[in-house]
Amino acid sequence: MAKAADKHDTTQENPKTDPKDVSNQIKDPDQWTTGGEPMTGAQASYLKTLSEEAKEPKAFEPDLDKAEASKRIDDLRHKAGHA
Template sequence: MTNRTEDPSHNDQASNLEKDPNDWATGDESMTGAQASYLRTLCEEAGVDFDENLSKADASKMIDELQHRTGRGEDH
């Protein structure tokens, strides 16, 4: 069994999760289906219009903002 801390792919994935969306190589592509689904839910909860034309990077930033606004991103 591989220790996650020694698994290079695990470390790369963790560093990608912390990368600024402005620096994503694919950030200008259309948002993913998962992003769109979650963002639509957050928009409804926050009373904000959903923009289906956001890029991956912009969707990620909006998700972060709306999670904070709705309390969904808070650690409990």
């Protein structure tokens, strides 16, 4: 009978802790493969709240894509003091 793999086998490294693995690093929104898709509901809600807090209501536009919404959120977070 074949031996089951030990769940606690420490001979294999965790790929998420590999310093050479850059797949989990934060990417520039302009490099996102889905950046051109419409912003998510969460982005829209947060962007609207931040635009009100930063007293920049024109910063919220409902037709932004994910990448542009992310950039505006970052900008407004700094302006609203959430940095």
